[in-house]
Amino acid sequence: MREVTVGTADLAAYQQVLGPERSATLRSGAGRLAALLAGRTVWNVNSTAAGGGVAELLHSLVPLARALGVPVRWLVIDGDAEFFAITKRLCTLVYGSPGDGGPTGEAEREHYRKVTEANAADLAGFVRPGDVVIVHEAQPAGLVPAAARLGAKVVYRSHTGCDTPNEHTARGWAFIRPYVEQADATVFLIPPHVQPWAPAPQVVAPSIDPCLPKNVALSQDEAVEVLRAVGALAGGAADGGPVTVSPGGGPSIELRRPVIAVREGDPPPADAPMVVQVSRWDRLKDMAGVLRSFVAADVPGSYLTLAGSDVTGVSDDPEAEEMFVECRREWERLPTELRARIQLLCLPMADPRENALVVNALQQHATVVVQKSVAEGFGLTATEAMWKSRPLLANAVGGLRTQVVPDESGLLLDPTRPDGAAGGIARVLADPALADRLGAGARRRVHENYLPDRHLLQWGDLIETLVKEDDPDASAR
Known part of the structure; x- marks a missing residue:
């Protein structure tokens, strides 16, 4: 496991896109959250620092949150080829597709457990009691219980789903459900993807970053x-x-x-x-x-x-x-x-x-x-x-x-x-x-x-709820 180094965003660039009213609302919400966290850290955990939607979202949201004074950091897990073949299979199954048709039996569960245990040992070097850990997708889902044992409030963020559940989604979720259901909250992209057993489910749409090279205006x-x-x-x-x-x-x-x-x-x-x-x-x-x-x-x-x-x-x-x-x-x-x-x-x-x-x-x-x-x-x-x-x-x-x-x-x-x-x-x-x-x-x-001010404010509301559950006096400090 390693930490991804990120800088801070240029807030002036976002104000040009969002306008003064939305920018003021974002600053106010972020300031309230930063004060509430009071020494805690919000950790994001995923499987890669480049490629795919999760990494892109984190490259956008983490620097912006940090620029707004919210203590957010980002960890990437380690895994071998077999582990990532298994987790790719799981993500495809949750989408409702058979994927490569490979197994998800005891041998796969055991390999997933071994890789997860190695990453859990590394996680203990970063996470402290009272922190908030956001676990993104199936690859690091096994870390939900480990983060909870470290005294963190844990959120599982799903980035995949199927409009109409079938035998494939059932098999994919069955593999990671024992981990995910130990989270304090779960977050899904759209209402049809919410699982009926998911703890404290929320729906939060993602966003794009209008100020990064991928989305700035080009003639x-x-x-x-x-x-x-x-x-x-x-x-x-x-x-x-x-x-x-x-x-x-x-x-x-x-x-x-x-x-x-x-x-x-x-x-x-x-x-x-x-x-x-x-x-x-x-x-x-x-x-x-x-x-x-x-x-x-x-x-x-x-x-x-x-x-x-x-x-x-x-x-x-x-x-x-x-x-x-x-x-x-x-x-x-x-x-x-x-x-x-x-x-x-x-x-x-x-x-x-x-x-x-x-x-x-x-x-x-x-x-x-x-x-x-x-x-x-x-x-x-x-x-x-x-x-x-x-x-x-x-x-x-x-x-x-x-x-x-x-x-x-x-x-x-x-x-x-x-x-x-x-x-x-x-x-x-x-x-x-x-x-x-x-x-x-x-x-x-x-x-x-679908811009990041709305996205961050929704996350702020959820994190605020979790922190207050853990420490009812936090809002008074």
Whole structure:
């Protein structure tokens, strides 16, 4: 186990986005919480410092909370390949999917226990009585009892779920339930994901950070410059040297690492209509289904970009390479003229800020963004695209149904259709006025509901309740 080093956020940048009234409310709530904690620490525990939605949320919320005076820190657990294969299986099962079909029997439980015990020993070196420990997802779920034994108040935060429980969700939850039900509270993304046995369940939607490189405003010229620099669009520098960009006028980011691209011929031209999905290489994100939808839409002159993390760069997702290979094989079966209009990109993970800027540029440059998940916790890649005023086509699953108001902030798709995005792709590409209207509605919905001030204040309310339960006199100090 190790601690992730994070700095503090620039509060002035958030005030520019939130405005004075929301900024004052955030400062007031954070100040009250900081006084209430009085020497306690709020610990977040998850499985990786880079890659995936949990790590991204923590890279946003922890520095902001610290800038507001709230004592928040972040720990990442250790585990071997077998452990992460088991926990990937558990997360997929909780989504309602059979995943790799592997076992979750006594041998898997014993290995999970051994890895958890090793991390629990490390946890004792950080956590003190009275602290608050937030355990994120199945990987560190086994640490809930250990944190409680150390005298902490413990919250289990679920980032996955299934709208309609089935035998797969039952098997996944059965594995981690003995740990999770020992928490003082549980937090879920949307109401349908709440488990009936969960202790003190709360619903807290996640958020995106408008001030990080992934979401700061880029002009169209800046987005094109970034994508050309990494080889995602045609027209990059002939010498292939690094390009430096200062997104949103903030600190400069040097683009030194090209994308790993699978495509036929040259990169797409910058002036071509572009359909984009940015997701993990994961069977639940259905990248191959987006490819099939694009082919079925058959819009002349348009291009498709499927982009995910470098398959060697996400330590807790052992299926990523397998899913990327499956998608590449489907691409290879297409006629040459179609392969020339579809690119699969693996985005380097060595520099998180560089990776985030490339994702930002891909979403900003997109004519239409697709999120064709067959199961979804919330879908922050969709939220990010909405913030950039992009028209969004999303399967009607999980938190995507919460975010998308049909025909107002996007279009909802039938998740049972393998090429279900085809009609929406064709419709939006053919109607620029519709694209503009959906994009404006998407931006507005994110501004009103999915920025970090609301997110932190909800967490503050929950932590305040737990601390007062533990120490009724805390509010008087």
